[in-house]
Amino acid sequence: MERTLTEVMTRREDVASTSGAQTTVRCEALIIETSDAPEFIDITDEVQRVVAESGVSFGQATVFSTHTTAAIKVNENEPLLLQDMARLLHQLAPLNAEYGHNDFSRRTVNLDEEECKNGHAHCQHLFLSTSETIPVLDGRLGMGQWQRVFLVELDRARQRRILINIVGVAG
């Protein structure tokens, strides 16, 4: 169940090597209207486009959710699988369980007028990530065949803002 590399067949392969006189940083936001929760929205093509237009050839792209109840996850875009994962999130932190965060009679912090009971969404976020950092190779995301980038809405239909922040060397 656990091995060290000395016993494992491993091979190294050159992928890229570049030095540039200038560092380029490019940040763009994606504004997305979600419609349900949990909802997996495949944003790979948009991220790819932002990377391609950034002019960065080699470096890395961080896809960052600016929200505490919406996450970024890389996995496969297969509809039945997305339902499996939604079900698992629900099992671990059900919508109707008891959350102190939902008890507005006790809460004194960060309460605004339209406050919704979303303790489950914050708790589901515990298992997911706020961001993913992806290599940029030759102006493209260096992802595998089945990998897709998802915005995961955990709360409800909302407007979400995702940052795509690219750091690297241009052309």
Add this chain to the structure above:
Amino acid sequence: MERTLTEVMTRREDVASTSGAQTTVRCEALIIETSDAPEFIDITDEVQRVVAESGVSFGQATVFSTHTTAAIKVNENEPLLLQDMARLLHQLAPLNAEYGHNDFSRRTVNLDEEECKNGHAHCQHLFLSTSETIPVLDGRLGMGQWQRVFLVELDRARQRRILINIVGVAG
């Protein structure tokens, strides 16, 4: 439950674009005395200060825990919610469950004199992250309104060392 961007209302927004003749890398450590577990310690203001003083205007900051039983997590700083999340971590990997890692009669590896039974802390760490990478925009963390960066102590009162590593282009 799953949609592709073609059906989703999406808008793109320019945030930043810069090229610099020099790359700046700045790394600072935060040494923190924790006092309990699980404990969420809000380190956002310190991270913000390190970023501001780094001189980096655009790029990214990686907040990295150098420990296997203390994690970095971005979520909301609402006290009842932090208790909800602590409870969930405890449910998933309780302090008093059986862990091979705690069985010092069988363990032969990485045992030091002050070894504590902390299998639960390592297992809770499985759900969390060692680091978070956050965009730096105009010399500030590009986070949303409710986002705060936490050091999550999972083991016990200990001294912890967090790296804040910033890579980008100076002002």
Add this chain to the structure above:
Amino acid sequence: MERTLTEVMTRREDVASTSGAQTTVRCEALIIETSDAPEFIDITDEVQRVVAESGVSFGQATVFSTHTTAAIKVNENEPLLLQDMARLLHQLAPLNAEYGHNDFSRRTVNLDEEECKNGHAHCQHLFLSTSETIPVLDGRLGMGQWQRVFLVELDRARQRRILINIVGVAG
């Protein structure tokens, strides 16, 4: 259970500060034959070697799995602990539970000829990360004493491709 830094003893420590006329980006792939699942394969020494040979002194290294059923995780390499974590992953998303992704009579998407029933592996991946980003300090990974980087095989014996993408300033 939750404290802000004003009440916490904190100390800041300079680690590194450098500016370079050139940004270096170096990407190398590690091809690894896994043999079981779940399996934790310690790739730290290989990652360290790629970082050392990249010529980058300060910056960051992203270790990125190009797969949706193999993850990257930083934790301690203690054999009984790795078994504890494997057991926990199995508890949360058992091999033999029901997954829509495994129901080839209903699935219409991403089916290839050698399709295996691996819904559990995708669901276990939900808790783990596709990548970890690690500070590079003086040509080495800036990790703590017990931290090791693992490729976590969740599916079965397969050939896996891991990218090590380094962005920073050369010596």
